Amino acid sequence: MATVQDIEIRDSAARTAAAVEALEDIQGEKMVLNMGPSHPATHGVLRIVLELDGELVTKAEPDVGFLHRGDEKIAENMTYTQFIPYTDRLDYLAPLANNVAYALAVEKLLGIHDKLPPRCQYIRVMCAELARISSHLLGLGAFAMDMGAVTVFLLTFTEREKIYNLCESLTGARFTTSYTRIGGVSRDLPPGWADQCRKFLKEVIVNINESETLLTRNRIWVDRIRDLAVISKQDAIDYGLSGPNLRGSGVEYDLQKNQPYLCYKDLDFDIAVGATGDCYDRYLVRMEEMRQSVRIVHQCLEKIPGGADNKTKEPINVDDGKIVLPSKQKVLSSMEELIHQFMLVTEGVNCPPGETYFGHENPKGELGFYIHSKGGGVPYRMKIRSPSFVNLSIIPKIFPGCMLSDTVAILGSLDFVMGECDR
Amino acid sequence: MLNLDSANQLKAKFGDLISETVEFRGEVTVKIADAEQIAEVCEFAKTKLGFNYLADISSIDNYGEDPRWTVVYHLRAIGNGSEIRLKTDVNEEKSELPTLLGVWATANWHEREIYDMMGIRFHGHPDLRRILMWEGYPYFPLRKDFPLAGKPTNVPDVAFTKVTPLEGGPFVTLPSSGDAVSREPRVRTPEE
Numbered sequence: 001m002a003t004v005q006d007i008e009i010r011d012s013a014a015r016t017a018a019a020v021e022a023l024e025d026i027q028g029e030k031m032v033l034n035m036g037p038s039h040p041a042t043h044g045v046l047r048i049v050l051e052l053d054g055e056l057v058t059k060a061e062p063d064v065g066f067l068h069r070g071d072e073k074i075a076e077n078m079t080y081t082q083f084i085p086y087t088d089r090l091d092y093l094a095p096l097a098n099n100v101a102y103a104l105a106v107e108k109l110l111g112i113h114d115k116l117p118p119r120c121q122y123i124r125v126m127c128a129e130l131a132r133i134s135s136h137l138l139g140l141g142a143f144a145m146d147m148g149a150v151t152v153f154l155l156t157f158t159e160r161e162k163i164y165n166l167c168e169s170l171t172g173a174r175f176t177t178s179y180t181r182i183g184g185v186s187r188d189l190p191p192g193w194a195d196q197c198r199k200f201l202k203e204v205i206v207n208i209n210e211s212e213t214l215l216t217r218n219r220i221w222v223d224r225i226r227d228l229a230v231i232s233k234q235d236a237i238d239y240g241l242s243g244p245n246l247r248g249s250g251v252e253y254d255l256q257k258n259q260p261y262l263c264y265k266d267l268d269f270d271i272a273v274g275a276t277g278d279c280y281d282r283y284l285v286r287m288e289e290m291r292q293s294v295r296i297v298h299q300c301l302e303k304i305p306g307g308a309d310n311k312t313k314e315p316i317n318v319d320d321g322k323i324v325l326p327s328k329q330k331v332l333s334s335m336e337e338l339i340h341q342f343m344l345v346t347e348g349v350n351c352p353p354g355e356t357y358f359g360h361e362n363p364k365g366e367l368g369f370y371i372h373s374k375g376g377g378v379p380y381r382m383k384i385r386s387p388s389f390v391n392l393s394i395i396p397k398i399f400p401g402c403m404l405s406d407t408v409a410i411l412g413s414l415d416f417v418m419g420e421c422d423r
Numbered sequence: 424m425l426n427l428d429s430a431n432q433l434k435a436k437f438g439d440l441i442s443e444t445v446e447f448r449g450e451v452t453v454k455i456a457d458a459e460q461i462a463e464v465c466e467f468a469k470t471k472l473g474f475n476y477l478a479d480i481s482s483i484d485n486y487g488e489d490p491r492w493t494v495v496y497h498l499r500a501i502g503n504g505s506e507i508r509l510k511t512d513v514n515e516e517k518s519e520l521p522t523l524l525g526v527w528a529t530a531n532w533h534e535r536e537i538y539d540m541m542g543i544r545f546h547g548h549p550d551l552r553r554i555l556m557w558e559g560y561p562y563f564p565l566r567k568d569f570p571l572a573g574k575p576t577n578v579p580d581v582a583f584t585k586v587t588p589l590e591g592g593p594f595v596t597l598p599s600s601g602d603a604v605s606r607e608p609r610v611r612t613p614e615e
Contacts, residue, residue, distance in 0.1 A: 065555035072540075073564060077571050077594040108448055237475050237501060240529030253501050348595075354447045357497055357508065359478065370481050370495065378595050383481035385497075393532040422555060 030058060033404070037066045041146045041408040044418030048395065052404060060399035060407075062392055067422035075382040079348025080106045080182055083382075088176040090386065091420040093138050094131035094363045095177045096167065100124045101360030103180035104261060105369035108358045109351050112183060112318055113261065119314040120184050121263040122304040126197070127170075127179060128262075128360075129293040129300075133204060134163040135363035136244075136286045136293075136415075143283065143412030144215060147224060152211050159207045162200045169193055182349050183324040184317030194301050194308030201294050208290055216287070225279035229398040229410040232277060239394040242387050243365025244285045245414060249277035255361040267299050279413035286415070323349050348377020357385075364388050364415060384423055388416035425505040426451040429472050433507075436467060455511040458494070458520040464509065465496065465526045474498040474507065477523070480533035482541045486567035490514035492543050496523070513543060522548040540565035557582050 036047035045066035051059035071090070075083050087102040088095035103124075107113040116124075141156035164174040169190050171177040179186055215221045231241070236249035246253060254271045256264045272288030274281030306314035317324040325344055326337035343350075353375040359368040365387025372381040391414055399407060427444075430451045434441045442456040455464055468474040478497040485491055490512040499506045513520050522545040523530035534545045535554040542563035545551060553560060559578040562569055571594065577583040 065553075065557070068555040070564060073569075073571060074594075079595065082593050111448060235528075238528045240477055240527065251501065258504050355452065355495075355508075356448050356450060357479070357506075366478065368479055368497075370479060370497070372483055372495075381481070381483045383479065383495075385479040385481075389532065389536075390529060393529060397528075 035407070037063075041411055043142060043411065043416065046392070046411075046416070046418055046421075048399075048407070050399070050404070050407070055404050057399050057402055057404060057407060060395050062395045064389070064392065064418070065422050067418045069423065071423040072382055072384060075379055077378070079377040080351065080379065081344075081348060084180065085176065085178045088178055089419055090384065090423065091135070091362060091364055091367070091388070091417050092175070093417055094135040095175065096127040096171075096179055097131035097135075097360070097362045098367060099177060099180040100128045100262075101358070101362060101367045102369060103182055104360060105356065105358035105371060106182050106349070106351070109354065109356045109371050109373055110182070110323065110349070111352075112320070112323070113358070116184070116262070116318060117315040118263065118305045119188075119310070120316045120318075122300045123185055123189065123316065124180065125262050125264065125267070126297050126300045127185075128362075129296045130163055130166060130197075132293045132363040133290050134160050136290050137163075137204075139363075139412075139415035140211065140283070140286060143409075143415070144211075144221075146408045146412045147221065149214065149218075149221065152214055155207055155211050155214075159200075159204050162203065166193070166197055166200060169196070181317070181324065183320065184315075188310055188316050189308060191309060197297065198301060201297055205291070205294055208287065212287060216284070222280065224406075225283065225409050225413065227276070228279045228406055229402060229413070230276055230278045231394065231398060235394070235397065236277065239397065240390045241365070241394060242390065243362065244272075244282055244289060245365065245391050247272060248274035248282035248285045250274055255359055255366060259359070261358075261360070263300075266303070267296050269296050279409055282413045282415075350377055351375065351379075359385070362387060364417060364420065365391060367420075386420040386423060388418070388421035389423075392416055392421060425503060426507055429468070429474070429500075429505055429507050432472055433464065433468065436471075437464060440464070450506065450508060452508040452510055455509055458511040458513050461494075461496075461509070461511050462521045462523055462526060465498070465523055468498055468507070468509075469526055473500040473502050474505075476501050477527040477529050477533075478506075480523075480530060480537060482537045482543055482565075484541060484565065484567045492518065492541065494520060494537065494543065518542060519544045519546055521546055524548055539563070542566065 031052045033050045033052050035050055036042040037045040047063040049061040049063060050057050071086055074086060084099060084102060087098040090098045104113050137156040137160050141153035144152035167177055168174045170193060171179040231249045233250050236246050236251055250273055252271055252273050257271055269292045272285045274285050306312045321337065321340040326340055330337040331341045351373045353373055355372045357368055357370045359366045367387055368385030370383040371379050374380045398410060427446065430444045430453050433453055440456050440460060441453055443454045445452045455461055476499040478499050481495045483493040485493060492513040494511055494513060496509040498509060522534055532554060534548055535551060537543050538545065538551050539553040539555050540563060552558065559581055561576055562574055572586045572589050573584050575585055
């Protein structure tokens with residue numbers, strides 16, 4: 001006669017809890033594990049000193065600064081325009097968004113940030129949104145790869161390559177774009193760019209859908225990151241998180257909506273907000289943000305004043321010879337423009353004394369520039385509020401209690417970049 | 424208008440402690456006369472005026488002036504979107520003010536960064552260590568009297584720094600026949 005035997009299979013979360021309970025009686029020795037600065041999952045040069053009790057993390061101490069270049073010091077010693085290339089190297093996964101953020105910050109000091117020509121505003125919004133898609137694609141790809149899903153990484157990198165091609169034809173550089181200027185952008189959309197961009201937007205949606213089918217309902221993916229490193233709404237605000245990490249915790253705050261700049265007021269888009277604030281929510285928020293970005297770029301391509309090839313000759317720079325460089329032909333033929341060119345190149349854009357802070361909704365969060373000016377073409381002090389720096393400061397709070405292998409997932413879900421964190 | 428209202432409420436509550444209110448490009452800056460009371464002002468702003476989000480803390484070196492340091496706080500109310508900037512001066516002999524760690528947890532790293540870069544200390548901060556530079560680095564690099572080219576240091580087995588060649592760099596310089604380090608605008612002593 002056959003006998004029936006019960007076999008107890010407990011889920012992994014319960015196993016962890018049971019293991020912790022069992023451990024309480026055994027006073028084991030704690031181990032200190034050094035993770036990074038050169039570790040594939042720390043996406044750059046983040047070092048974390050972990051204190052482990054078996055496989056459980058009991059304490060985590062992040063150590064940043066390995067990529068510190070003194071950008072704030074450098075900014076004090078050059079004109080506003082000269083600093084633009086340095087902004088490429090802050091969040092080097094979204095240089096276009098940094099360019100836009102910096103230009104807007106200086107323009108706010110000049111008092112022209114809401115008087116930019118409409119065409120310039122639309123071009124800048126498209127830049128910022130393409131940068132967002134690019135950054136989130138990389139963040140997602142690297143996150144998935146760290147979890148063992150290498151396919152997603154290959155898929156997202158195919159799309160990123162197309163964004164780089166778009167950047168190349170728009171700005172002349174694939175990576176270090178330096179596209180914006182104080183008061184405008186360096187060049188107009190090249191012929192055929194709009195069509196190339198539309199083609200890309202169609203393809204990227206297919207790709208996002210494909211990545212989503214690979215992950216969103218994948219049992220392994222969901223089990224590993226759901227309910228992991230939950231950040232409550234209160235903690236998210238208290239720790240100053242911003243961007244998808246703040247919204248993943250259920251705080252409906254997006255600078256594009258709450259403090260609209262450029263032409264975001266005229267565009268139709270939604271903010272993605274998470275419910276519980278775990279890694280899975282942060283992943284979902286980023287997925288949705290990519291779709292919203294695609295939506296925004298589509299609208300910009302439709303609405304851009306002058307159309308794709310600018311038949312009506314809409315300006316892309318503010319009409320002020322003291323802010324924007326004149327055309328080369330005018331420099332060579334007219335005295336006034338020659339003087340303007342000379343002053344702008346040698347002295348820089350003459351900013352009024354005063355102080356402004358401008359926060360831009362970057363892919364990683366709020367990239368803010370606080371500029372303290374005493375007049376003239378050089379800032380007296382410029383503070384860069386980098387989202388990654390602030391987002392990483394929550395690590396000592398959320399790491400303890402998770403397993404060692406979960407740390408990789410949490411880092412992936414926080415999506416930081418060290419170039420910006422360390423400045 | 425919302426921003427000015429908040430400034431007025433602060434003025435009504437703290438009176439003479441709020442020494443000046445400036446509006447520039449729609450941003451309101453409020454100066455706190457006594458740095459020792461910054462934590463109380465922030466606590467009030469957070470609990471009573473709804474400024475629940477500390478966006479940033481930065482510091483300014485007013486080299487050659489007294490008081491030398493200015494610490495700048497950017498407060499934001501996520502609920503209604505109003506923003507306010509609080510400033511407070513600290514003199515060089517003291518170089519110390521209370522921490523805001525009890526009000527916002529995010530102040531932790533911001534204050535460590537200011538200590539690291541400017542050398543301003545925050546009393547009450549439980550873990551005031553260097554954050555971007557390494558432990559044992561002897562200077563405060565964002566001070567105006569620290570040269571752009573850097574200073575040589577050597578902490579054996581940890582790290583070292585050398586003076587950087589600046590010739591040909593994109594930096595603003597003063598007209599002079601000296602070398603790049605002495606043509607840097609900031610090397611001027613205040614009397615000149």
